Amino acid sequence: MSGADTFQDARSLYQDIILDRGRNPRHMHRLDPFDARAQGENPMCGDQIEVRLGFTSDGRVADAAFEGRGCAISLASADLMADVVRGRTRAELHALAAAFGTLARTGDAPLADAALDALRPLSGVSEYPSRVKCATLPWNALLAALDAGPGGA
Amino acid sequence: MNAESKLSMLAPAFDVERVRRDFPILSQSVHGKKLVFLDSAASAQKPRAVIDAMTHAMETQYANVHRGLHWMSERTSDAYEGVRDKVAGLLNAPSREEIVFTGSSTGAINLVAHSYGRGILKPGQAVVVSEMEHHANIVPWQMLRDAHGIELRVLPITEAGELEMAALPGLLADGRVGLVAVTHMSNVLGTYNPVSRIAQLAHEAGALLLVDGSQAVVHRAVDVQALGADFYVFTGHKLYGPTGIGVLWARMALLDAMPPFMGGGDMISSVSFERSSWAKPPSKFEAGTPAILEAIGLGAAIDYVQAIGMDAISAHEAELTDHALSRLSAIEGLQVIGRAQDRGGVVSFTLEGAHAHDVATLLDRNGIAVRAGQHCAEPLIRRLGLTSTTRASFGIYTTREEIDFLADTLVRVKGFFQ
Numbered sequence: 001m002s003g004a005d006t007f008q009d010a011r012s013l014y015q016d017i018i019l020d021r022g023r024n025p026r027h028m029h030r031l032d033p034f035d036a037r038a039q040g041e042n043p044m045c046g047d048q049i050e051v052r053l054g055f056t057s058d059g060r061v062a063d064a065a066f067e068g069r070g071c072a073i074s075l076a077s078a079d080l081m082a083d084v085v086r087g088r089t090r091a092e093l094h095a096l097a098a099a100f101g102t103l104a105r106t107g108d109a110p111l112a113d114a115a116l117d118a119l120r121p122l123s124g125v126s127e128y129p130s131r132v133k134c135a136t137l138p139w140n141a142l143l144a145a146l147d148a149g150p151g152g153a
Numbered sequence: 154m155n156a157e158s159k160l161s162m163l164a165p166a167f168d169v170e171r172v173r174r175d176f177p178i179l180s181q182s183v184h185g186k187k188l189v190f191l192d193s194a195a196s197a198q199k200p201r202a203v204i205d206a207m208t209h210a211m212e213t214q215y216a217n218v219h220r221g222l223h224w225m226s227e228r229t230s231d232a233y234e235g236v237r238d239k240v241a242g243l244l245n246a247p248s249r250e251e252i253v254f255t256g257s258s259t260g261a262i263n264l265v266a267h268s269y270g271r272g273i274l275k276p277g278q279a280v281v282v283s284e285m286e287h288h289a290n291i292v293p294w295q296m297l298r299d300a301h302g303i304e305l306r307v308l309p310i311t312e313a314g315e316l317e318m319a320a321l322p323g324l325l326a327d328g329r330v331g332l333v334a335v336t337h338m339s340n341v342l343g344t345y346n347p348v349s350r351i352a353q354l355a356h357e358a359g360a361l362l363l364v365d366g367s368q369a370v371v372h373r374a375v376d377v378q379a380l381g382a383d384f385y386v387f388t389g390h391k392l393y394g395p396t397g398i399g400v401l402w403a404r405m406a407l408l409d410a411m412p413p414f415m416g417g418g419d420m421i422s423s424v425s426f427e428r429s430s431w432a433k434p435p436s437k438f439e440a441g442t443p444a445i446l447e448a449i450g451l452g453a454a455i456d457y458v459q460a461i462g463m464d465a466i467s468a469h470e471a472e473l474t475d476h477a478l479s480r481l482s483a484i485e486g487l488q489v490i491g492r493a494q495d496r497g498g499v500v501s502f503t504l505e506g507a508h509a510h511d512v513a514t515l516l517d518r519n520g521i522a523v524r525a526g527q528h529c530a531e532p533l534i535r536r537l538g539l540t541s542t543t544r545a546s547f548g549i550y551t552t553r554e555e556i557d558f559l560a561d562t563l564v565r566v567k568g569f570f571q
Contacts (some may be wrong), residue, residue, distance in 0.1 A: 007435045007515055007518060007566075007569050009184065009518055010514065010515055010569075013514065014511075014569070017568070022511075023506075023570070035197060043527075043531075044526050044527070045510055045525065045526040045527065045540070045541050046526065046527045046531065046534060046540035047510075047540060047541070048540075062210070069540050070508065071508035071509075071510040071511045071569065072507075072508060072511045073510070073511070096541070117165045128514060131510065131514060139445075
């Protein structure tokens with residue numbers, strides 16, 4: 001019996017894409033130069049994720065990357081987030097972050113946006129109330145970075 | 154029948170299955186799996202005797218204490234004050250009047266930090282804490298430092314997770330230390346600290362010793378006189394009692410000299426608008442209606458563990474801890490945190506390739522409750538070069554089979570994340 005089979009009921013949380021992104025994040029590196037950065041921190045578990053953003057001249061996100069330490073959920077969430085933020089305005093990202101927060105807490109969110117669909121593998125976290133903050137940690141850092149300049153928040 | 158066999162009949166060998174039947178919650182299921190509760194260091198489960206004592210009081214014998222000139226109040230006062238005797242017995246305190254009820258260990262330490270800290274310690278003096286303290290034994294002293302000009306000094310730990318005792322004389326050398334505040338047993342490393350030796354060194358340097366017994370009092374017999382401590386604190390809910398009740402023991406001369414912490418009813422001998430005078434200890438430190446039912450529950454918990462015997466409990470837990478250390482250490486990629494010679498029933502570990510929170514979530518799905526994170530000891534976790542650990546902690550009701558199940562499940566957790 002393989003390890004994965006014996007945790008069948010945890011697979012709603014740990015879908016393949018989550019395990020894969022948690023193990024091998026695509027966007028976990030230091031973005032330099034950058035236009036804004038902020039640190040997200042989860043004091044209960046000690047996890048820290050720093051998000052760095054680059055902007056286009058018209059204020060859209062040109063690039064996003066993160067560094068830090070976290071669990072499979074927070075790293076996968078940061079990685080999927082970095083996938084979807086490119087080309088987005090600040091206003092769009094605020095709306096997306098709010099919708100993702102609802103998705104994480106309730107398992108669904110009413111926002112017609114393909115980006116949200118890309119984040120749906122994380123909806124299983126809604127069945128694990130103590131893990132919701134793992135999924136939202138990078139988004140909180142993103143919002144802080146959008147509000148902060150290069151000095152960071 | 155000879156005396157020895159009579160004795161063995163009176164004091165039967167520790168029977169964990171019998172103990173488990175005393176804890177109703179242990180028959181509960183979690184996610185359809187049998188509950189395996191390995192988080193007693195955070196808060197222990199409650200035996201029927203504690204539940205019944207509190208319910209019985211509410212159903213048959215309850216009123217406010219120390220106030221009513223009526224039967225119910227007198228009986229409730231007797232029950233409440235009776236617990237003071239039980240606590241004095243548990244700690245081998247010289248006097249029942251040295252037992253102050255608080256809301257928790259945290260409440261007791263804050264009482265000392267405010268009353269002794271601001272009332273007796275002078276700006277410019279220092280308090281020593283260790284690197285392995287729970288936040289409850291760090292933050293009150295930081296607040297005292299910032300409010301009262303007290304220096305905070307930190308006694309480091311060794312790589313094995315024991316106190317760096319060789320560094321203590323140096324910290325005490327300038328004679329400015331008024332108090333050393335250390336845990337009796339680490340809630341992360343399981344380490345038992347050499348409290349008697351610390352007391353001796355502290356006293357030689359003119360300092361007092363506060364011992365945080367939150368973990369230790371659960372696992373071993375404690376004798377505050379033999380330890381040479383000046384303050385000893387613990388909490389009820391880790392000792393199979395209810396939440397909301399903690400204990401401060403302090404030498405009477407200290408309690409006499411210390412100003413009150415909180416003002417209100419019960420802590421005064423007389424009040425006028427011009428001035429009030431204080432009641433004698435312990436009442437001086439018990440302002441307001443106390444946690445009457447919780448104290449009664451704590452009394453039942455003390456009776457319960459003493460009927461089993463602290464020596465039997467510590468022998469059972471020592472065996473469990475040895476078993477856990479050998480089973481867990483055998484798992485490739487699992488690192489036990491802390492290698493103290495003298496340790497209690499708490500085992501923290503990291504698992505390669507799996508974050509503590511992911512480990513805890515998967516264990517939970519198998520019915521196993523553990524704690525994951527920084528365990529309210531952030532400076533210690535940082536000192537160890539970690540961000541979080543998973544912690545399994547054992548109680549009176551923990552079995553070898555549960556530890557085997559933990560170890561087997563951890564092997565599967567590791568496979569899941571590989």
